[in-house]
Amino acid sequence: MVKIPVKTSIPQxxxxxxxxxxxxxxxxxxxxxxxxxxxxxxxxxQSNLLSKTFxxxxxxxxxxxxxxxxxxYYDVTHxxxxxxxxxxxxxxxxxxxxxxxxxxxxxxxxxxxNPLVVVELLSPSTEAExxxxxxxxxxxxxxxxxxxxxxxxVPYYIIFSRYTNQLQFFQLTxxxxxxxxxxxxxxxxxxxxxxxxxxxxxxxxxxCTRCWLRWCDRSGNLILTPTERAEQAILRAENxxxxxxxxxxNPDEV
Numbered sequence: 001m002v003k004i005p006v007k008t009s010i011p012q013x014x015x016x017x018x019x020x021x022x023x024x025x026x027x028x029x030x031x032x033x034x035x036x037x038x039x040x041x042x043x044x045x046q047s048n049l050l051s052k053t054f055x056x057x058x059x060x061x062x063x064x065x066x067x068x069x070x071x072x073y074y075d076v077t078h079x080x081x082x083x084x085x086x087x088x089x090x091x092x093x094x095x096x097x098x099x100x101x102x103x104x105x106x107x108x109x110x111x112x113x114n115p116l117v118v119v120e121l122l123s124p125s126t127e128a129e130x131x132x133x134x135x136x137x138x139x140x141x142x143x144x145x146x147x148x149x150x151x152x153x154v155p156y157y158i159i160f161s162r163y164t165n166q167l168q169f170f171q172l173t174x175x176x177x178x179x180x181x182x183x184x185x186x187x188x189x190x191x192x193x194x195x196x197x198x199x200x201x202x203x204x205x206x207x208c209t210r211c212w213l214r215w216c217d218r219s220g221n222l223i224l225t226p227t228e229r230a231e232q233a234i235l236r237a238e239n240x241x242x243x244x245x246x247x248x249x250n251p252d253e254v
Contacts, residue, residue: 020109020110024076025110026106026107026110027104030105039068039069042121046160046213047069047121049214050068053214053215053222054089054196057217063095064093065093066087066089066090067088069085070105071106074151075151085115088115090111090116093113108152116154118158120159121161122163126144148177149172154172156170156189157172158170158189162211167182167188169182186200186216187217
């Protein structure tokens with residue numbers, strides 16, 4: 001990891017400022033690492049699909065945040081340590097940082113709310129760490145699994161393999177992740193705090209037909225993307241126009 005000097009504190013005033021004011025913010029911490037590879041096309045499309053359909057029905061849309069490949073800072077005692085989940089979602093924080101800025105990174109000690117759900121998309125270079133099969137040396141950053149399970153205590157951890165279309169679901173039970181059995185039909189995974197489910201869907205997204213991970217409602221109905229909603233609206237209008245023509249009514253005159 002590239003070491004970049006960061007601000008660890010600012011001069012105290014009288015009375016002392018709160019820790020939130022004196023600890024590093026996203027403006028003080030690096031948001032990019034040129035040594036890390038970029039995302040491949042599948043990672044971009046799949047993460048984009050998750051973000052476009054992450055619409056909890058029981059939440060204020062302005063109090064829900066999700067991100068793809070964004071630095072997630074988790075330890076104020078080691079402020080330069082971060083993980084970079086393929087996708088994560090948070091409930092109860094402003095969609096924009098402090099109500100007005102796009103986030104450069106997600107700094108947990110500033111946000112005060114940890115992610116509720118993390119999704120990792122398996123790739124050969126990250127599979128072992130994603131599945132908790134690696135360990136960290138003394139004095140080195142903890143593994144991704146350790147951060148999610150022990151430090152951030154992310155309640156829902158989901159892993160999807162594009163190569164086998166295998167979906168794995170881990171839920172925090174006590175102090176450890178326990179793999180959960182998937183439901184036979186959608187939603188294969190249900191997250192009650194969001195009133196949203198996740199399941200596998202075979203279909204076309206952005207001109208690519210394959211198995212995708214998608215959000216759905218309790219009945220398994222897909223949460224539509226803005227493009228899909230627009231297409232449905234056009235189709236309904238065309239069907240209505242056709243019915244009017246069959247009744248001898250010109251839809252352009254209605």
